[in-house]
Amino acid sequence: MKEAKEPLAKFHAKITRGGQFTFPIYTRIYHNLDVGDYVELVIRVKHGGDVLRGLFVARLVDKGNITIPKGLRDEMGIKKDTVVEVLVVRAYRLKDLLGDRSDLIKQLSLSKYKLLSQEGEFHV
Numbered sequence: 001m002k003e004a005k006e007p008l009a010k011f012h013a014k015i016t017r018g019g020q021f022t023f024p025i026y027t028r029i030y031h032n033l034d035v036g037d038y039v040e041l042v043i044r045v046k047h048g049g050d051v052l053r054g055l056f057v058a059r060l061v062d063k064g065n066i067t068i069p070k071g072l073r074d075e076m077g078i079k080k081d082t083v084v085e086v087l088v089v090r091a092y093r094l095k096d097l098l099g100d101r102s103d104l105i106k107q108l109s110l111s112k113y114k115l116l117s118q119e120g121e122f123h124v
Helices: 025-030 070-076 094-111
Strands: 009-014 020-022 038-047 050-059 065-067 083-092
Touching: 009 020, 009 025, 038 070, 050 070, 083 094
Parallel strands: none
Antiparallel strands: 009 083, 020 065, 038 050, 038 083
16 A cells, blocks of 8 residues: 655645635745745645545746646636645755756746846856
8 A cells, every 4th residue: 555645735725816826935935945946736626525636837936826727727617716725745946956057047037038248158
């Protein structure tokens, strides 16, 4: 029999009109998660007498908003003001994956671009 794995975090969130919820800042701090990091999430929602479950990966942004993919929202019947249970299954930290390049990726994810000099083009 397979042993159940504990999630990194678990919380409830109210969904906005755009299918978003806010990832708690203290969960981000506790797990040393930063802008640009990715989290693997399971969401649960009660639907009648059943509990529906969905899995997706989301990138953390500066304000902590995460959008549940539209197809998943549609299949699970998630609408504005639906309360979902969120389980953080796994975290992928850019620093762990990219090392020194993570600072550049973080900067680009916040500002969307960076101007380069001719010399800088070859040192990126």
